[in-house]
Amino acid sequence: MNETPKVTAPELKKKELIDTVVARSGVKKRDAKPVVEAMLAILGETIADGREMNLAPMGKLKITRMKKTTKAQIITTRLRRNDQTSTEDAPDPLAQAAE
Structure with missing residues (x-):
């Protein structure tokens, strides 16, 4: 559990x-x-x-439960992220400078 x-x-x-x-x-x-x-x-x-999102490097977000109350909307999500400890193979997140 x-x-x-x-x-x-x-x-x-x-x-x-x-x-x-x-x-x-x-x-x-x-x-x-x-x-x-x-x-x-x-x-x-x-x-x-209720849309799922896949936004690197944030991760993949799934809606697991939605509930509407009189004053709010309660949304339970699950966020799955890649292991951030291995940065050797990760591409540079910044755009290349214009020449």
């Missing part, structure tokens, strides 16, 4: 996500913020529609 692992880190908030995107990509915060917000909206809509 699989047990749910205990949470070892605080939850990721939108502000921290935007700051991390800015740090990794080098784009300005004013450029990254609307893109991140649009991406989160699209991901939320896609999950609410």
Whole structure:
């Protein structure tokens, strides 16, 4: 029987996500913020529609259960990720620089 692992880190908030995107990509915060917000909206809509997603390197997300209550929609998902420990064979995730 699989047990749910205990949470070892605080939850990721939108502000921290935007700051991390800015740090990794080098784009300005004013450029990254609307893109991140649009991406989160699209991901939320896609999950609410019950669609599965296969988005590398995030992984493959499947909807396992959906329940509608009077105040919310409860969606249970399963996310399968590849083992991230073997990075030797992984392709470079960044696009090549334009010449």
